[in-house]
Amino acid sequence: MTRxxxxxxxxxxxxxxxxxxxxxxxxxxxxxxxxxxRAFANPALDAMGDAALVDVPAGRLAFSTDSFxxxxxxxxxxxxxxxxxxGTVNDLAACGATPLALSAGFIVEEGFPRSELEHQARAMAQxxxxxxxAVVTGDTKVVQRGRGDGCYxxxxxxxxxSPSALAISPAAARPGDRVxxxxxxxxxxxxxxxxxxxxxxxxxxxxxxxALADLVQALLxxxxxxxxxxxxxxxxxxASVLNEIAASSGTAVVVNERDVPVRDGVRGVCExxxxxxxxxxxxxxxxxxxxxxxxxxxxxxxxxxxxxxxxADIGYVTADPAGMVLAESGFGGPRVLDMLVGxxxxxxx
Numbered sequence: 001m002t003r004x005x006x007x008x009x010x011x012x013x014x015x016x017x018x019x020x021x022x023x024x025x026x027x028x029x030x031x032x033x034x035x036x037x038r039a040f041a042n043p044a045l046d047a048m049g050d051a052a053l054v055d056v057p058a059g060r061l062a063f064s065t066d067s068f069x070x071x072x073x074x075x076x077x078x079x080x081x082x083x084x085x086x087g088t089v090n091d092l093a094a095c096g097a098t099p100l101a102l103s104a105g106f107i108v109e110e111g112f113p114r115s116e117l118e119h120q121a122r123a124m125a126q127x128x129x130x131x132x133x134a135v136v137t138g139d140t141k142v143v144q145r146g147r148g149d150g151c152y153x154x155x156x157x158x159x160x161x162s163p164s165a166l167a168i169s170p171a172a173a174r175p176g177d178r179v180x181x182x183x184x185x186x187x188x189x190x191x192x193x194x195x196x197x198x199x200x201x202x203x204x205x206x207x208x209x210x211a212l213a214d215l216v217q218a219l220l221x222x223x224x225x226x227x228x229x230x231x232x233x234x235x236x237x238x239a240s241v242l243n244e245i246a247a248s249s250g251t252a253v254v255v256n257e258r259d260v261p262v263r264d265g266v267r268g269v270c271e272x273x274x275x276x277x278x279x280x281x282x283x284x285x286x287x288x289x290x291x292x293x294x295x296x297x298x299x300x301x302x303x304x305x306x307x308x309x310x311x312a313d314i315g316y317v318t319a320d321p322a323g324m325v326l327a328e329s330g331f332g333g334p335r336v337l338d339m340l341v342g343x344x345x346x347x348x349x
Contacts, residue, residue, distance in 0.1 A: 017112045022142025035114070036104070036138060039121035040128070044101065044136035052136035054101045057160060062097035064088055065156035071347040073120065073150060075195035077187070077206030078283070080153060081123030083349060086211045086283060088157040089131045090232040093213040094286065096165020096220060099131060103156045104138040109148030120151060131211035133157070162217065164224040170248035172228040177317040178295035179253060180288045182215060182302055183208065183310035184261040185238050186280035190269050192348045201272065203265040210284035215307040219288060222301035226294030231287045234349055239278040239337040241287060242325045250322050255315040255337065257329045278327070279340050281348045289317065 020027040037045065044052040068084045078086075085102065092099050104124065108117060128135055187208040194201060212232065220227060229249075233241040238260070242253045255278070262270075262277045270277050284307065290298045295313060302308030326334040 015114050017108045017110060017114060017117060017142055019110050019142055019144065021108075022140065028140070032140060035118050035121050036106075036140065039118070039125040040104070040135040040138075042134040042136060044134060045138075052101065052103075054136060054158070056100060056158070059163070060161040060166060062092050062095040062159045062161050063156070064091035064095075065154065066091060067152060067154040068349055069149070069152050069347055070192060070349055071149065072192075072195050073116070075207055076191045078209035079120060079123050080151065081120035082127035083209050083283060084153040084155045085124050085127035085131060085133075086209050087234065087349060088155040089133060089211040089213055090283075090286070092157050092159035093211075093216040094230040094232050095159070095161060096168045096216060096227070096230065097159030097161045097213070098217060099133040099157055099159040099213055101136045101158055102128060102133055104135050105154040106138070106140045107148060107152040107154075108140065108142050109150055110142055110145040112150050117151065120153070124153075127211065131213060159213075162220050164220045165227070167225065168227060168230055170229055170231065170245045173245050173249040173251055173253075173289045173317050174228060175251055175317050175319045176292050177228055177289040178292055178313055179242070179255070179315040179317065180290060180295065180299055180302065181238065181261070181312055181314050182212070182286045182288075182308040183284070184263045184266070185233065185282050185285060186262060186266040186270065186277040188283040189237070189281035189348045190266045194269065199273070201269060203269050205263065205265040205269065208282055208284035210307055212284065212286050212307055215302065215305045216286060218305045218308075219298055219301050223290060223294040223298045226291040226298065227288055228291070229287075229289035233282050233285060233287055235281050236340045237277070237279040237281055238287065239276070239325060240340045242337065243339045245289070246325050247323050249317075252318045252321050252323070253315060253325045254318060254334070255325065255327045257327050259312055259314045261310050261312045278337060283349060292316075
């Protein structure tokens with residue numbers, strides 16, 4: 001049936017998102033079809049049911065959900081759309097899972113430019129294609145002007161856990177494990193902070209946002225069960241994640257600061273602002289706790305992958321002092337890396 005003319009059709013084709021687009025009627029349907037269904041087209045989504053039907057092999061599934069409220073929506077190296085995909089894919093990867101399907105929920109403020117919404121949807125679709133996963137279901141809500149901040153996105157994902165990853169857990173770290181990181185830290189948080197333009201600083205820093213499932217599978221393929229724990233250090237950075245793992249496993253983690261890879265631009269900005277790069281968020285890095293005998297092979301496997309070319313061995317696990325993280329700089333005694341208090345870098349993901 002052909003749609004008529006008049007106010008309803010004008011709302012459907014508006015250059016900005018209106019409250020009508022969130023009302024569940026023709027305008028909502030038109031927005032979903034013209035923006036999201038077009039960007040994410042695949043058989044599971046095209047059915048437009050209340051839920052997607054996804055065929056999965058037998059085994060253990062990983063399930064994750066995350067919400068993304070980054071400001072600004074676009075930053076050097078990425079944007080809200082690809083960040084939303086990569087963040088959830090990496091949460092699945094940290095369980096040793098290969099992503100199978102994603103959902104996407106958009107909360108859009110009235111007056112948000114339609115062209116910007118289309119841009120974010122395209123970026124999400126491109127990131128999903130790079131990660132080898134489809135966005136198969138979703139939801140869109142529109143809130144009144146002034147009651148949002150442009151656009152927020154929630155993504156959930158399911159993935160199939162590799163048989164060699166069934167024992168991976170933050171509680172599985174054990175004394176003697178080596179701690180590996182897949183590349184330089186702090187890029188994402190620094191890039192977003194500079195993109196806000198509030199600090200009057202300039203540096204050649206781009207976000208590291210990227211999907212890491214292939215890297216993790218390469219690592220598992222090389223050393224299998226020698227990988228005891230995986231985590232992606234997002235909010236709170238490497239130091240916060242290491243504290244969580246130390247607490248979960250009842251062990252201590254010692255970081256050799258001189259071995260932690262940090263780009264010059266990130267280091268310079270952090271020094272000017274009095275920040276520690278170990279607490280600055282990453283969005284395309286993975287931490288791996290690996291048996292000492294397999295650490296060399298694990299590091300070699302990571303460095304052979306494009307997403308792990310800058311991988312480094314940054315520390316080790318010991319029994320005492322249980323639940324603590326220490327940093328050794330080579331100058332004086334070790335310092336305690338405690339859990340982050342507050343948030344020096346708001347809205348970085």
